[in-house]
Structures are given as structure tokens and as C-alpha cells.
Amino acid sequence: MSDQADCIMLRGIAAEAIVGVYDFERHRTRPVPIDLTLWCDLAAAATTDDVAETIDYDGVTQTVHQICATLQPALIETLAGTIAARLLEDARIRAVTVTVHKPGAVAGVDDIAVRLHRSQAERP
Numbered sequence: 001m002s003d004q005a006d007c008i009m010l011r012g013i014a015a016e017a018i019v020g021v022y023d024f025e026r027h028r029t030r031p032v033p034i035d036l037t038l039w040c041d042l043a044a045a046a047t048t049d050d051v052a053e054t055i056d057y058d059g060v061t062q063t064v065h066q067i068c069a070t071l072q073p074a075l076i077e078t079l080a081g082t083i084a085a086r087l088l089e090d091a092r093i094r095a096v097t098v099t100v101h102k103p104g105a106v107a108g109v110d111d112i113a114v115r116l117h118r119s120q121a122e123r124p
Contacts, residue, residue, distance in 0.1 A: 006042040017068035039095040095119035
């Protein structure tokens with residue numbers, strides 16, 4: 001959680017990626033639903049009703065899809081960390097929580113997921 005109370009949540013971004021440690025996982029994309037919470041100041045958007053005062057939801061979603069299409073990591077932890085770092089390039093986003101799901105990754109388990117929380121204060 002961030003000290004900033006305002007946030008934008010995007011749930012169930014329908015992303016696909018090549019991700020996995022095993023050889024059979026490296027040949028085709030698989031669904032990796034992604035949830036985001038973007039901690040940012042929404043006071044101006046709430047009072048002005050001006051889209052320029054908020055984060056572009058579609059742009060964020062496109063960024064996630066682009067990363068998923070090109071990165072091809074072994075670990076969903078790497079995918080989540082890369083998404084967090086890229087989104088924090090926008091200084092208006094003070095912190096981000098990224099959850100990457102890998103349903104069906106383990107037999108008998110509906111879903112495996114990792115959740116990372118990163119903030120501007122942690123950026124190099």
C-alpha cells in the first residue's frame with residue numbers, strides 16, 4: 001500500500017506472453033492475466049473532469065501488452081518487475097502494484113500469481 005490514497009485499478013488485463021522455465025513453455029504464448037493498481041494524485045481529475053488530469057488507461061494497457069509481446073522472460077516475477085519499472089517512468093504514478101497470473105502453471109492449482117509493489121522512491 002502507498003501513502004497516497006488515490007489509485008486507478010485495472011483488473012484482468014487479458015495479456016499473453018511467452019513465459020516459463022521449461023522448454024515446452026518457450027514455444028507459444030499463454031494467457032497471463034494482469035492486475036494493476038496505480039497510486040497517483042487524482043484530485044485534479046476529480047474536480048475538473050479533464051481527461052488530461054489522469055492516467056491514460058488505454059496507454060497503460062498498451063504498454064503492458066507491448067512488454068508481454070516482447071520480453072519472453074523465464075519468470076513471471078521478471079515480467080511483473082519490468083511492467084512496474086516501465087509504468088514508473090511516468091512521474092505522475094507514485095507507486096504501482098502489479099499482479100501477474102499464470103493459470104494452469106502447476107497441475108492441480110487453478111492459478112499461480114506474483115504481486116509486486118514498487119514506488120518512485122525505490123527507483124534508481
